[in-house]
Amino acid sequence: MNFETVIGIEIHCELKTNTKMFSGAAVDFASEPNTNTNEIDLGMPGILPSVNKEAVASALRTCYALECEIDPLIKFDRKNYYYSDLPKGFQITQQFYPIGSHGKIQIETELGKKEIRINRIHMEEDTAKQLHQIEGSFINFNRAGTPLIEIVTEPDMSNAKEAIAYVEKVRNMLYYLNVSDCKMEEGSMRCDINISLRPYGYPELGVKSEIKNLNSVSNVQKSIEFEIERQSKILLSGGQVEQATRRFDEASRSTVLMRKKEGAVDYKYFPEPNIFPIRLDANWIEKIKNTLPELPSERKSTYTQYGLSDYDADILVQTKEVSDFYNEVVTHTKEYKLVANWVIVEMMAFLNKNNIDIHKNPLSPQYLAIMVEMIQAKEISGKQAKIVFEEMMNGKDPRKVVEEKGMKQLSDTSAILTLIQSVLDANPQSIEDFKNGKDRAVGFLVGQVMKASKGQANPAMTNKMLVEELKKR
Amino acid sequence: MNFNDVKNKDIKTACEESLSLAKASQAKLNAVVSFVEVEQQVKELSNKNANSPLFGVPIVLKDNVSTKGILTSASSRILSNYIPIYDATITKKLKEAGAIVIAKSSMDELGMGGTNLNAYTGKVNNPYDVNRISGGSSGGSAALVAQGVVPFAIGTDTGDSVRKPASYCGIVGVKPTYGRISRYGIIPYASSLDHVGYFTTNVSDASSALEVLAGRDDLDMTSSNQEVQAYSKLLDSNVAGKKIAILVNVQEAIEDTTITNSFNHIMNTLKEKGAIVEEVRMNDDYMKALLPTYYVLSNAEATANHSNLDGVRFGVREEGADLVEIMINSRTKGFSSDVRKRFVIGSYSLHVDNQEKLYKKAQKVRRVIVDELKTIMNKYDVIVASSSGTIAPLPNQKCGEDLSVSHLVAENHMLLGNFSGFPSMSLPQVMVNKMPVGISVMAKAFDEVNMFNIAKAIEEITGLENIVVGGDE
Numbered sequence: 001m002n003f004e005t006v007i008g009i010e011i012h013c014e015l016k017t018n019t020k021m022f023s024g025a026a027v028d029f030a031s032e033p034n035t036n037t038n039e040i041d042l043g044m045p046g047i048l049p050s051v052n053k054e055a056v057a058s059a060l061r062t063c064y065a066l067e068c069e070i071d072p073l074i075k076f077d078r079k080n081y082y083y084s085d086l087p088k089g090f091q092i093t094q095q096f097y098p099i100g101s102h103g104k105i106q107i108e109t110e111l112g113k114k115e116i117r118i119n120r121i122h123m124e125e126d127t128a129k130q131l132h133q134i135e136g137s138f139i140n141f142n143r144a145g146t147p148l149i150e151i152v153t154e155p156d157m158s159n160a161k162e163a164i165a166y167v168e169k170v171r172n173m174l175y176y177l178n179v180s181d182c183k184m185e186e187g188s189m190r191c192d193i194n195i196s197l198r199p200y201g202y203p204e205l206g207v208k209s210e211i212k213n214l215n216s217v218s219n220v221q222k223s224i225e226f227e228i229e230r231q232s233k234i235l236l237s238g239g240q241v242e243q244a245t246r247r248f249d250e251a252s253r254s255t256v257l258m259r260k261k262e263g264a265v266d267y268k269y270f271p272e273p274n275i276f277p278i279r280l281d282a283n284w285i286e287k288i289k290n291t292l293p294e295l296p297s298e299r300k301s302t303y304t305q306y307g308l309s310d311y312d313a314d315i316l317v318q319t320k321e322v323s324d325f326y327n328e329v330v331t332h333t334k335e336y337k338l339v340a341n342w343v344i345v346e347m348m349a350f351l352n353k354n355n356i357d358i359h360k361n362p363l364s365p366q367y368l369a370i371m372v373e374m375i376q377a378k379e380i381s382g383k384q385a386k387i388v389f390e391e392m393m394n395g396k397d398p399r400k401v402v403e404e405k406g407m408k409q410l411s412d413t414s415a416i417l418t419l420i421q422s423v424l425d426a427n428p429q430s431i432e433d434f435k436n437g438k439d440r441a442v443g444f445l446v447g448q449v450m451k452a453s454k455g456q457a458n459p460a461m462t463n464k465m466l467v468e469e470l471k472k473r
Numbered sequence: 474m475n476f477n478d479v480k481n482k483d484i485k486t487a488c489e490e491s492l493s494l495a496k497a498s499q500a501k502l503n504a505v506v507s508f509v510e511v512e513q514q515v516k517e518l519s520n521k522n523a524n525s526p527l528f529g530v531p532i533v534l535k536d537n538v539s540t541k542g543i544l545t546s547a548s549s550r551i552l553s554n555y556i557p558i559y560d561a562t563i564t565k566k567l568k569e570a571g572a573i574v575i576a577k578s579s580m581d582e583l584g585m586g587g588t589n590l591n592a593y594t595g596k597v598n599n600p601y602d603v604n605r606i607s608g609g610s611s612g613g614s615a616a617l618v619a620q621g622v623v624p625f626a627i628g629t630d631t632g633d634s635v636r637k638p639a640s641y642c643g644i645v646g647v648k649p650t651y652g653r654i655s656r657y658g659i660i661p662y663a664s665s666l667d668h669v670g671y672f673t674t675n676v677s678d679a680s681s682a683l684e685v686l687a688g689r690d691d692l693d694m695t696s697s698n699q700e701v702q703a704y705s706k707l708l709d710s711n712v713a714g715k716k717i718a719i720l721v722n723v724q725e726a727i728e729d730t731t732i733t734n735s736f737n738h739i740m741n742t743l744k745e746k747g748a749i750v751e752e753v754r755m756n757d758d759y760m761k762a763l764l765p766t767y768y769v770l771s772n773a774e775a776t777a778n779h780s781n782l783d784g785v786r787f788g789v790r791e792e793g794a795d796l797v798e799i800m801i802n803s804r805t806k807g808f809s810s811d812v813r814k815r816f817v818i819g820s821y822s823l824h825v826d827n828q829e830k831l832y833k834k835a836q837k838v839r840r841v842i843v844d845e846l847k848t849i850m851n852k853y854d855v856i857v858a859s860s861s862g863t864i865a866p867l868p869n870q871k872c873g874e875d876l877s878v879s880h881l882v883a884e885n886h887m888l889l890g891n892f893s894g895f896p897s898m899s900l901p902q903v904m905v906n907k908m909p910v911g912i913s914v915m916a917k918a919f920d921e922v923n924m925f926n927i928a929k930a931i932e933e934i935t936g937l938e939n940i941v942v943g944g945d946e
Contacts, residue, residue: 046557270823
């Protein structure tokens, strides 16, 4: 490949508010089509918009998380175009004065860490949802007017891996912020990719294609890979890439031309006259800043301070619910590493194997903490713990399980010593073998002590004491 | 007819009489789009506020005021079958106050015009001389009040659309401060200039009506939280010490000596009563710039505001091969050529290549004009001028297309009230050849009290109160 790839991404994300961006109708996609609408969402004559304060709060949270500069004077503009999914004939957006600008976010790929600059974050309203069937086109206005934020990067990414890392990182962050459910497959988060190629070392950007409405991380990857190949072929054969808007066609795994730049719509943006500029109260902004939920990066750094590896910390924060669970467990115990192991390995495996949604996780964080403490106190062995864990997944108290199954480890030194003495007395040959340097004899004798204790003797303790006693003989 | 005339009659009789008068006047005035039956409304009066000045009063609404279940056409063909699913905020307020709607009145299509010649139901005639225009765009409402059909009618005022027909029809027309009356549910013309206004036959009725209509509405973010004052209780015609400014640019542009003589007489009498009357002059270029600036801004906003009128979800739909064709056909047939012309002009000034030199420039000019007006207004209680330089013109006169200085200034100065949002009203000044001409009073933002008080003083000087044409010709 002779070319450097330059990628910028626009993420559209539906906000998880109770009501719409500019009307009091409920936001709920699951309900019957066209039930969560009112005259405002339907664009009836005479309606006026009222700004949803909770949506502004969500946008502010996102701005803080992406380290943006905040414009405390909120202004909206009209974007004019005719389409059946846009009942007013214009969309209310923030073209001229976005709420946030000049932000940044750090991503990590196998090539290392990289900072992606955020150009802007702005608020707008979603359009209605269209369904094209054989009998005709159907429009569901439940989605019309849903609050959206759009996050636009600078052209700072140079391959599909970075693009994916960025999308996943932002998605996870928005999820932690509780501003969106971020379900790409359901359309609550969509990506537009701007991609162009240029010879390495060239200062100027090449001509870009915009790929619209990508609804999965995998499609982001496929469309970028396809575009790189398509554009380099054109360039290598001496052609020129045409500036155009394209879409990704899943069936052919290729990008398809939607419209060329020359046919671009003039949206005739102008300030929305029905919403005066809103000066955000400094105290309110401060309150939102101070009550910002903990972000994945912050949690990760807490975890590494706990002594977890980068790898383990990453796995924990990857899924907010898993991280939440972990945090709950470690309010009951300081065995951070051991808890992480049980959460990452056993719990995740169990949920996967039984196809249980993390939201329906039957494991009690407190029980897991108790069990981990028992392991640490050598009251039960690791092997026993696995049995206890299975029972805990049925909601059982680990203390009960241990008691019922008679698992309690013998850690009483005098009791263990008595067992050791009687085992040694019964096996003089093994003592002889030990003296002759046959280490295997120790294993045999520990096994005998364990057997005599019905498996309840603490194996480590037994081993240590047994060797001491052998030396005395 | 005034509020007291109604109070002395049985409500049902009064309202039925009023409806009959409206029907009887239709052949003469052509002012009504829809008649509304009163029986049910009168029955529902028992749970309404009997202390309201509008209790049991028959009223007329301009046909751009949304009325649930009742045709609201805004005198446009495209809406000639449109029945709203909701009530405008003022419709609700008037119902609560016990007002009885007897008719929806004709207007210039979508509020675009100053003549009421451009309504899909045909032109509205002036009650004093049916060969002359009523003025517009609230011509139907003005004509019905002037005819003596109702003592109160709602109008809207984007560029003097209440005050100019009030002047031509010899009644009181009020446009309060921008944000004083909710615009929710009013089919708009140009949102930043649109005001709800109204007509009465005397200043006292005008002052009490505002108490019913004014107030914050959460559905209109531009509506004000300022307290609604007791305008009728505070009504006081004592002008001693009041500072009154004469806008000389207007007076100099008026050629009719009957009008200038009457104006001077009123001013001299106000002086004798202790008012401080001074001449003020706005920059002449600004005065001449009012109309072109208005034309650019109002049509730009209008082209977006009316993008929802596409025949797809409501209104008259013309068939077409696809969605775009349906929209084009519906809009082409649904609007008059004058309205289409205005959309083209509005769209042209918002076009990305023209915005800077047209739309944005017009916004700047508006600001400069308002800044100068504010400087003057701050030194006075009110600014006064003749509402018009002539009596109501004949339909074949150049109504509105005239770019002479006298027309630009004398006939368009009331735009100052729309540009600034300052409260402004017109009341009868003098009869010229049996045709009325008004005088306008403008005050500081939210200082309707001074506006009404000085208007009351003028009304006492002219004696032109409660003048209606009557129904016997």
